[in-house]
Amino acid sequence: MKITLKPTDPVKIEADVLIIFSWEDEIGRFSFLSKAVNDLVREAAAREEFKGKEEEYLILSPGRDLSSHKLLIMGLGMKEKADLYKVRQSVAKAFRKAKKFRPEKVVLVLDEYWFTKFKTEETVQAVTEAIKLSSYRFIKYKSQEEKAEIKEVSEVYLCLSAGKVPSAEKGVNLGLLYSEAACFARDLVNEPAAVTTPSYLAEIAQTISKESKGKVKLQILEKEAIKKLGMNAYLAVAKGSNEEPKLIKLDFRSGRVKKHIAIVGKGITFDTGGLSLKSSEHMETMKSDMAGAAAVLAIFKVLPYLNLDLHLTGLIPACENMPGGGALKPGDILISANGKSIEVLNTDAEGRLTLADAFSYLISRDKPDYLIDLATLTGACMVALGEEIAGLWSTSDELTEKLQKASENTGEKIWMMPLFEGYKELIKSDVADLRNIQKGKYAGAITAALFLAEFTKSVPWAHLDFGGPAFAEKETALVPKGGTGFGVRLLLEFFENI
Numbered sequence: 001m002k003i004t005l006k007p008t009d010p011v012k013i014e015a016d017v018l019i020i021f022s023w024e025d026e027i028g029r030f031s032f033l034s035k036a037v038n039d040l041v042r043e044a045a046a047r048e049e050f051k052g053k054e055e056e057y058l059i060l061s062p063g064r065d066l067s068s069h070k071l072l073i074m075g076l077g078m079k080e081k082a083d084l085y086k087v088r089q090s091v092a093k094a095f096r097k098a099k100k101f102r103p104e105k106v107v108l109v110l111d112e113y114w115f116t117k118f119k120t121e122e123t124v125q126a127v128t129e130a131i132k133l134s135s136y137r138f139i140k141y142k143s144q145e146e147k148a149e150i151k152e153v154s155e156v157y158l159c160l161s162a163g164k165v166p167s168a169e170k171g172v173n174l175g176l177l178y179s180e181a182a183c184f185a186r187d188l189v190n191e192p193a194a195v196t197t198p199s200y201l202a203e204i205a206q207t208i209s210k211e212s213k214g215k216v217k218l219q220i221l222e223k224e225a226i227k228k229l230g231m232n233a234y235l236a237v238a239k240g241s242n243e244e245p246k247l248i249k250l251d252f253r254s255g256r257v258k259k260h261i262a263i264v265g266k267g268i269t270f271d272t273g274g275l276s277l278k279s280s281e282h283m284e285t286m287k288s289d290m291a292g293a294a295a296v297l298a299i300f301k302v303l304p305y306l307n308l309d310l311h312l313t314g315l316i317p318a319c320e321n322m323p324g325g326g327a328l329k330p331g332d333i334l335i336s337a338n339g340k341s342i343e344v345l346n347t348d349a350e351g352r353l354t355l356a357d358a359f360s361y362l363i364s365r366d367k368p369d370y371l372i373d374l375a376t377l378t379g380a381c382m383v384a385l386g387e388e389i390a391g392l393w394s395t396s397d398e399l400t401e402k403l404q405k406a407s408e409n410t411g412e413k414i415w416m417m418p419l420f421e422g423y424k425e426l427i428k429s430d431v432a433d434l435r436n437i438q439k440g441k442y443a444g445a446i447t448a449a450l451f452l453a454e455f456t457k458s459v460p461w462a463h464l465d466f467g468g469p470a471f472a473e474k475e476t477a478l479v480p481k482g483g484t485g486f487g488v489r490l491l492l493e494f495f496e497n498i
């Protein structure tokens with residue numbers, strides 16, 4: 001699909017569908033449409049009681065008065081409530097509706113009010129992302145017949161005034177890179193766990209490094225090396241599996257460096273729960289337990305093409321959580337890489353064991369300015385925030401604010417959660433320094449974050465628990481079922497503004 005900027009009259013472009021937008025109760029005249037078409041729109045709006053509310057849309061066939069076959073008018077709701085999240089949602093919804101006509105060419109007229117409220121570049125970026133992200137499908141394993149059924153839109157024209165083209169071009173380019181990265185992460189999550197083993201993730205990292213022509217440096221540590229580093233908590237998780245663990249480290253440094261940031265992605269390529277085995281129902285989606293790792297890889301894939309003043313280190317402690325003969329057992333006590341001992345009471349709380357050692361490794365060797373982790377860590381966070389919002393825990397107000405700003409711009413929702421010290425009591429062990437699950441049944445997500453905090457020393461840290469948003473069990477405007485690519489655009493946007 002090609003996205004082209006068109007500073008021309010939308011009416012004259014020959015396409016299958018022309019998409020335009022309307023604010024609530026502002027069904028006035030569209031200056032670029034002829035009187036005849038405008039009359040048609042007003043009649044239809046009156047007849048169908050179309051008010052321009054969010055979700056509302058009208059489809060017309062104006063005939064000779066329009067070069068496009070169909071005219072689709074999408075409601076935007078009230079102007080004062082406009083934000084970039086809604087821009088993406090309405091473009092994605094309109095685009096999905098337009099696709100019902102199996103179009104080859106679609107024209108989209110960008111709304112003028114958007115440009116008064118948001119920068120041209122960010123508006124066009126949002127529109128581009130909405131088109132790309134809503135068009136994503138994972139069809140690799142479908143039959144040829146079914147693949148042939150799917151007709152892709154080949155050209156999208158974005159209409160806007162000529163003066164906006166230079167900034168809009170930047171927006172299209174960024175939007176394409178951001179969505180390419182997000183879709184790359186989606187692909188990795190959607191692949192079955194039999195494919196995305198720790199070794200496979202290491203191979204992907206190798207390809208990324210090669211393609212970057214030396215800009216992304218790569219180090220892969222094997223089991224023996226991991227053992228030498230004393231990362232016993234991480235290794236303990238890998239023990240029950242036939243798959244070898246791989247500690248994947250990526251590094252990117254631009255010419256000018258403002259900050260050194262480290263990102264850690266939870267990389268459990270399949271989470272059975274280990275000996276604390278999950279029920280079939282809970283295991284169904286556990287190929288997604290490497291969504292943090294997928295996001296880290298996706299970020300490094302596009303990093304060389306973005307203009308960022310940044311030193312970024314990515315770390316993925318990849319392994320599989322299986323209940324094999326050598327598996328970690330409840331009651332086992334592990335000495336982690338920073339010396340703290342951990343009593344394992346539930347082998348299904350494995351993510352924090354791998355992340356704890358990954359943090360210690362980064363802090364003792366790389367000493368980053370900021371540490372951020374992305375982890376499908378707890379079901380409890382999903383209970384609290386649902387499928388579309390990630391929990392954010394942080395030891396730094398600056399990090400929190402910047403991540404919140406990035407979340408507003410990208411529309412990937414996050415919510416600040418408390419690192420309440422009073423609950424530390426719940427993860428104290430009788431026989432070791434820490435226990436890997438909380439006492440009692442409450443505050444599962446907070447105590448998981450408190451556990452991780454024990455391994456961050458004084459490095460400003462932010463933790464994103466995103467088991468809900470990482471994997472969609474129902475389709476939404478921007479995301480089909482399955483891997484969502486959540487976190488990729490959020491962090492890329494965050495890096496733009498550090």
Ligand code: BES
Nearest residue numbers: 346348349350376377378379380437467
């Ligand atoms: N990977 C899961 C968390 C998860 C659950 C992510 C559902 C996405 C959807 C994690 O390793 C886990 O199993 N956590 C346990 C922790 C419990 C044993 C303390 C949980 O949340 O049930």
Ligand code: ZN
Nearest residue numbers: 271348349350
């Ligand atoms: Zn688990």
Ligand code: ZN
Nearest residue numbers: 268271289351
């Ligand atoms: Zn897990």
